[in-house]
Amino acid sequence: MKDSAPGTVYLSDYAPFGWLIESVHLEFDLDPDATRVKSRIVFSPNLNSPEQEFFLHGENLKLISARIDGTAISPRITREGLTCPVPDGEFLFEAEVEINPAANTALEGLYLSNGMFCTQCEAEGFRKITFYPDRPDVMAVFTVAINGSAGVLLSNGNPGPRGAGHALWHDPWPKPSYLFALVAGDLVAHSDRFTTASGRRVDLNIWVRPGGDEDKCAFAMGALKRAMQWDEQVYGREYDLDVFNIVAVDDFNMGAMENKGLNVFNSAAVLASPETSTDANFERIEAIIAHEYFHNWTGNRITCRDWFQLCLKEGLTVFRDAQFTANMRSAPVKRIRDVIDLRARQFPEDNGPLAHPVRPDHFQKINNFYTATVYEKGAEVIGMLKRLVGDKAYAEALELYFARFDGQAITIEDWLSVFEDVTRRELCQFLRWYTQAGTPRVSVKEEYDSGTYTLTFTQSTPPSAASPVQRPQIISIAVGLLGANGDEVVPTQMLELTKDSQSFTFEGLSGRPVPSILRDFSAPVILEHEISDAERAFLLAHDTDPFNRWEAGQALARETLCYMATSDARPNPDYLEGLRTVLRDDSLDPAYRALMLGLPGESEIALALSAHGIIPDPEAIHAARERLLDALAEALAGDLPALLDANAVRERYSPDAAQSGRRALFTAALALWSRRDGGARAASEYAAADNMTLQLGALGALLAVGRGEAETAAFYEQWRHERLVIDKWFAIQISHAAPDAAVAKTRALVQHPDFNWKNPNRFRAVLGALAGNHGGFHSRDGRGYALFADWLLTLDPVNPQTAARMCTAFQSWRHYDGGRQMLIGAQLDRIATAGGRSKDMAEMIARIRAARPQ
Numbered sequence: 001m002k003d004s005a006p007g008t009v010y011l012s013d014y015a016p017f018g019w020l021i022e023s024v025h026l027e028f029d030l031d032p033d034a035t036r037v038k039s040r041i042v043f044s045p046n047l048n049s050p051e052q053e054f055f056l057h058g059e060n061l062k063l064i065s066a067r068i069d070g071t072a073i074s075p076r077i078t079r080e081g082l083t084c085p086v087p088d089g090e091f092l093f094e095a096e097v098e099i100n101p102a103a104n105t106a107l108e109g110l111y112l113s114n115g116m117f118c119t120q121c122e123a124e125g126f127r128k129i130t131f132y133p134d135r136p137d138v139m140a141v142f143t144v145a146i147n148g149s150a151g152v153l154l155s156n157g158n159p160g161p162r163g164a165g166h167a168l169w170h171d172p173w174p175k176p177s178y179l180f181a182l183v184a185g186d187l188v189a190h191s192d193r194f195t196t197a198s199g200r201r202v203d204l205n206i207w208v209r210p211g212g213d214e215d216k217c218a219f220a221m222g223a224l225k226r227a228m229q230w231d232e233q234v235y236g237r238e239y240d241l242d243v244f245n246i247v248a249v250d251d252f253n254m255g256a257m258e259n260k261g262l263n264v265f266n267s268a269a270v271l272a273s274p275e276t277s278t279d280a281n282f283e284r285i286e287a288i289i290a291h292e293y294f295h296n297w298t299g300n301r302i303t304c305r306d307w308f309q310l311c312l313k314e315g316l317t318v319f320r321d322a323q324f325t326a327n328m329r330s331a332p333v334k335r336i337r338d339v340i341d342l343r344a345r346q347f348p349e350d351n352g353p354l355a356h357p358v359r360p361d362h363f364q365k366i367n368n369f370y371t372a373t374v375y376e377k378g379a380e381v382i383g384m385l386k387r388l389v390g391d392k393a394y395a396e397a398l399e400l401y402f403a404r405f406d407g408q409a410i411t412i413e414d415w416l417s418v419f420e421d422v423t424r425r426e427l428c429q430f431l432r433w434y435t436q437a438g439t440p441r442v443s444v445k446e447e448y449d450s451g452t453y454t455l456t457f458t459q460s461t462p463p464s465a466a467s468p469v470q471r472p473q474i475i476s477i478a479v480g481l482l483g484a485n486g487d488e489v490v491p492t493q494m495l496e497l498t499k500d501s502q503s504f505t506f507e508g509l510s511g512r513p514v515p516s517i518l519r520d521f522s523a524p525v526i527l528e529h530e531i532s533d534a535e536r537a538f539l540l541a542h543d544t545d546p547f548n549r550w551e552a553g554q555a556l557a558r559e560t561l562c563y564m565a566t567s568d569a570r571p572n573p574d575y576l577e578g579l580r581t582v583l584r585d586d587s588l589d590p591a592y593r594a595l596m597l598g599l600p601g602e603s604e605i606a607l608a609l610s611a612h613g614i615i616p617d618p619e620a621i622h623a624a625r626e627r628l629l630d631a632l633a634e635a636l637a638g639d640l641p642a643l644l645d646a647n648a649v650r651e652r653y654s655p656d657a658a659q660s661g662r663r664a665l666f667t668a669a670l671a672l673w674s675r676r677d678g679g680a681r682a683a684s685e686y687a688a689a690d691n692m693t694l695q696l697g698a699l700g701a702l703l704a705v706g707r708g709e710a711e712t713a714a715f716y717e718q719w720r721h722e723r724l725v726i727d728k729w730f731a732i733q734i735s736h737a738a739p740d741a742a743v744a745k746t747r748a749l750v751q752h753p754d755f756n757w758k759n760p761n762r763f764r765a766v767l768g769a770l771a772g773n774h775g776g777f778h779s780r781d782g783r784g785y786a787l788f789a790d791w792l793l794t795l796d797p798v799n800p801q802t803a804a805r806m807c808t809a810f811q812s813w814r815h816y817d818g819g820r821q822m823l824i825g826a827q828l829d830r831i832a833t834a835g836g837r838s839k840d841m842a843e844m845i846a847r848i849r850a851a852r853p854q
């Protein structure tokens, strides 16, 4: 189908670029309002491409001059780029353009952040810097000269000669333009060194603004060295330049960017200290540092042929960073957190109007496809592939991948080919994980007859606009069987479901077993298994698989919340009793027990009700969750004081897994205990806290019970000069506000002098927190929707990328009642018909509006 909006790009239309690039020389004369960029590019014909017009991308560029082989030319310039006649063979193209970094608020291309020049080119930002074939399959060796008065001058690759006001960089590894980077400004480095397995000495630098941030780099530096070593040990990948630079930037649309040899990071994803960062911040920083570093091989050395293949680099790199975190910390805890995140962000996407395959086949703005589906489901798919072929074949396939495709821009089919070659198994059915949208439902039926036990699985995926016809997937299902006393009678086996319906038989059992299905969440599916509460409670008490043990508790909590939100049902006593047993088990990791105490979120309950054909009522869901929390606090009242004492950390602060696990259990227990003592203990913990994890945990506990006004004011005074802490201050007030107060709180905070809405971190801290306050966002009078839409419309002309991504707050709108659908629909109409919307926003709103009532 090609009848959608003009400007849509299709995977099926792919054709290679008509020319190859031998080398690129760029020279920047930096100036905030009028930066000059001179380019010298040697093109030669690409004999593998169809005949085509010579076209270079370019947007918002003022062309000063252009030459081919030294002769001035007058190319035709459009809004998208440049065309001109070119010679038949090899030729030298030269251009000089002028750009205005100070006016660039979209934060794509070259822009200014607090007076610092920096770039963001992925996906299509390089075309805002100079005329170029700005597509990932054009790989070239770059040499970059920078002239400017601004302190430190950085680009990709290895440093060449430099002096006052100029620097030269040469990157010997061919790369696509989206990996280009330039940073210039008043910066200081936190430096270290790493020696690779083969003895290459690499200078490591984390660059920050002078005056305050220098002492917040040590943790990220340690994480970088751990990541470099891990990639050598586990994947056999060494770093390949003399220097690895990281720069912290305050105004950044994403978490971080893996530019070759010059990673650019959102300050929030690199700067950390115990006083200003939570344990969760530390863990996230370690993961993002590793993620961007791992891209050096999975993304940079081997890159994507076109942007439809984005999951080639992102799915694999997310999978690798998850393996790294599991190795550095606790594997079960990491797995559970990833599944919580998948269910909160990817499942709603996969089951709503924004559903798309892991490898989409069309888009208008690729920026709108940096999604949980491409990243997180993309990683799940690789985890499943590894389970299906086994660890040994996975390792062999990756070796072959790096050997065969180094220096190339490739596709998902290329990726799967190395697994086919190593295992001699055809993977065309597996490819459906990349081409079909939607979350498969797997239902299971059990049968037991004199020692023989049979599990019958049936799979189906609801059709959607993105995937009208769904065919059966290969699904890896890890199953173990437990005996009546909790012993494992059949250890974990990997079953392969390939058909719509399939049975698997276990012989020689001495009694009817209790099955533990989808262990370690072995596939990104929704498991529909009707078992009794007693059996779930049994699994909660006995399952030897830590993921499924947690999952049994979650299933009980989810079901009891669904009942409580639709009736005056009391909390399930089996759940409360089971949880108490787990909590008392000191042999269990505190981080794991803290996760056990976590209840499913309100939006997850809304989607669960909707899946059962019940229209969710956000107020009733919030009230039910509050009642369950009160019941938990009551049921555990006898245990909480001892739990608090046992898990109070008295040692010097460390963000390691063991200490942060104890703090996680401590703050979870503190939040429950505040429901018993009215927040007295939390207030004293707040006063005594010497680290941000406890300070924020205590403040959250106070706000959740309607207290904490004085502490909130004091927090601001204490941290008003720490921008990343003030982001937290904005967010926590809104996320912990009662549903009927969240909109008023947001209205008050957008008036605050520190609400700098042009900074993406600050915008997300406030408006993202509103969207995350389920009851407040969905307040019956529609004020939450209206306020949110106002701000999307305000941000869009300034920063379309961030505005468009935040539209996802509306994606589940068809699950709600007619009144709310009318209110949301009116806001979507208002945005759709507003003048001057970006292409990014227009595409997102059109896709969300297309949703049919459910």
Ligand SMILES: [Zn+2]
Residues within 6 Å of the ligand: 291, 295, 313, 314, 317
């Ligand atoms: Zn990435």
